[in-house]
Amino acid sequence: MAVVESLIDDWMHSSTNTFWKGDRTQLSLNKNLFAAAAAAITLTAISCSSAKAEQAIPAEYKQGGFFVGCQAWTWNHFTVMEAIEKTAAAGGRVIEFFPGQSLSKEEPDIKLNENVSAEVIAKVKAQLDKFQIKAVNFGVTGIPNDAAAARKLFEFAKALGLRAITTESVDSIDVYEPLVKEFDIMVAFHDHPKQANNPGYKMWDPEYILSVVKNRDKRIGSCADIGHWVRSGIKPVDALKILRGHIISSHLKDLNEFTPGGHDVPAGTGVSGIGAVLDELHSQGFTGNISIEYEYHMEDSMAEVAQSIGFVRGYGQAKKW
16 A cells, blocks of 8 residues: 555656646645545455356256256265266256265266266266266265365366365365365355254254355355255245355255155145245346255156256246246
């Protein structure tokens, strides 16, 4: 700031300055105004450079105004390769992987995680290309409270071309916030249901999530699990409004009843208010992925998953999104 003032002072007193030739009092006032303007411009530039834009999902993967597909946990009775194929068969365009899923029928002992080889990553990417599916997230997974171990996870996410890591690791946030900035990989805090026997578990509470993320890098936010909010007795739209501007992704579940024991039903047929959820996400300018996570009779859920993806797609098309 002192350098800025010195430069302004030199300029305003120079013989080449024709902008102002007034008295000393006005000259001093004018210099202060210039300094304030220069400071504002400098701060704006710094803010813009530090608030790097989030990594965007390519527009070609959008349908009905949303990037909709599956959380691979929907297909946890199958392999990674099968999960990609099934997501495409259900009408999805994006997928969120989870840690520990077997790679393929041919290589069932290889589990997808940050320790896999470059060869395994290449095989996964080839399958994604074959079925025109975009991998967007990885989780729910822990992020270690160790810089080297956390870096390995971010390197894995970058190699797969992911947008975000889904986690519930709050304690290590100071370790991985610098990695969010370095790798331009987002982190989304997931919510499981409220735990009656574990009052220390807070992730179900959108107010708690907000308290964690509000003063952090904008790429750290919420993975809004709609069904788990219902199981916690929270209306999903209310939670979304609390977290406005901080929603990175969503696990979309519609439940048959508004209780902790509710089970999944096709989107739009249950009590979660999925239409209102989509309206709210759209009103917020949501640009993340919607992952259908269907956890009911999971051995044979293709029809329900396809119906859920179809509801999201059709709802957006009817709204002309």
